[in-house]
Amino acid sequence: MPTDIEAYREQIRSFIADQGLRLHREGVRVPRDSDEERTIRGWLRSLYEAGYLGAGWPPGWGGRPGHLPVHDLALMEELIRGDAYRPLDQVMLASHAIIAFGTEKQKQELLPRIRSAEHIWCQLFSEPDAGSDLAALRTRAEPDGDGFLVTGQKIWSTDAQWADMGMLVARTDPAVERHAGITAFVVPMNLPGIEVRPIREMTGFAEFCEVFLDGVRLGPEHVLGDVNGGWKVLTSGLASERAFVGANAVQLDRMFSDLISLATAARQPDGTTALEHEDVQAHLATALARVEEVKLIVRDTVDRILDDNEHPSDGPVAKLAYTETNVALTELAMQLITSSTSIDDDGLEIADRWYHNYLWGRALTISGGASEIIRGIIGRQLLHLPRA
Template identity: 80%
Template structure:
């Protein structure tokens, strides 16, 4: 199996080198203009056509007979190494949910458009009062004959401003247990009553959006799975993305290499570089130790996921280790930049990337579950600690 995986890795590397659309210099994950949007859509379509994306789908929808679960991890790792645009997690979640819970009509109408790059998806999950505790959402989908009338607000919806479709969670029965009364919907983002407001972040970009739904009418054909069965749909979809946690280790490896490059380029007032100083060397060594620790944690997690022997705490442990180490690397990089009097011209782009990563790093400790929530899950699920 290892030989098959490494052979596939070489295929992916060659494909990315020949066809890949490079990420923007600042590492921003959304397009800045229509030309970039078209290029990203074409790139995603090329990945599907080559069988690198959607390889694990059923054969009738374009899946590969030789697909291995490890191939998905390899693809993500090599996209990071190749500095190419990665598939949006919203598209991955949506396709998994459609395959697992969609009607035949939904599959035939939606899956080909995902493969063709025609449909970019966003998540309409989180709300101002329902982020980490998603089951407390208050957006309502009230039955009206054969339709549902949806009213509410969503927030932190990545890519909503250029998404074609959204995967919506709304409360359809407020009288039952809060998990039991939620329904999942597939929603065209241009329906009457939809208002999308990009949120400009301190990075200078708008990767998140607020989405307001004011009397949006959805037919029964928009229900994904069963009415009041949305919690099962979304948790199954989120679970499908867990293997991609392995790519986080590759991201940290790249960041550490950039950190060493930055230390070698940052010149201090005495004319030396930061890397020449023992205290900086010691802190870089400590950073390397943390990166290696995360790599071991992530590899162990991925091995168990691929073997079907995952523990509920594996995801929270890997996520917490990655995001907190990411913040630590960014903090050290910013100290090096602020203490230097100049940076070699060749590494100005590296410094610019660190500025962006520093501003973005805190968001990673919140998205997908805040670090405080992750610690609570680890305490209860792994250590058996009480809730209070």
């Protein structure tokens, strides 16, 4: 594995150019047993086979010598830059948790199936009344012989409509302190008692699902980690989930040039283009300053990964900076669109992309920790501010 990161990036870029599966829209998911699903599984499998995914796993499980966290970041950035379909967070988090907490048998059964893309995973954490405050979860796993009977409802489960496996957290001991009474489970999604209902979003697509669990029987082999030790399992992956959202900042230059193209194509009532107007120019200048700021913040995070050789503790800063700037840019794009009387033909495709970004962009400010929660984490963990 090249330690020269530029050479590694170059290698990924040519791999994507040869075989990359294009991502047309973020937040778009496919139905189970469709051709698109098979294509996505094939692409994920080829990323594992080429050694780009799973390279950080322990050597016995297919990890590669010399792998550094910065390789993961380079992969993410190049996939985003190349508009290629990204590996699913849920699968990456599942493998992380199985490696850290799984029994030998669970590793043997589950990790190869992740590598072959036979198993797509979903995350069954959030509930209607437990999102940011996940410890409030109410799904119960009650003792039943040597296993458990699980009843409750999960929501916002990305990919549950085609997932083969779910990482579930449920309450196993209601009598103890709420973080202490939770257990993590690995759950085949085809078990009796599981019902998955996709939720149609304002983008028109269905990325998330509601998942209903009605007396689902789980055995001891489904427990991941210790009984009542689920909090540790679920929090172990969240930091790495946040760490790489900032990788999306590689899109910002293109987004800014898309804004300029939009302003050039957006016709005002007097026939001029939006770009000719001083107030639009001022908004664009502010947007450019913001884009450059975020790029510096994310670059700083990358430098720390290189220096410290570990996943960054300041991933939340990059996540917050990117996701909030993304929303600000989409708002400016919508202002340009709605204040124009027409869009020239060559701007229509770009305008269409902005519509989708506008509807989807907010989701990124919520997933992996809503912005308010991330600000709290930055205040407490990075700035060491006292609790208010």
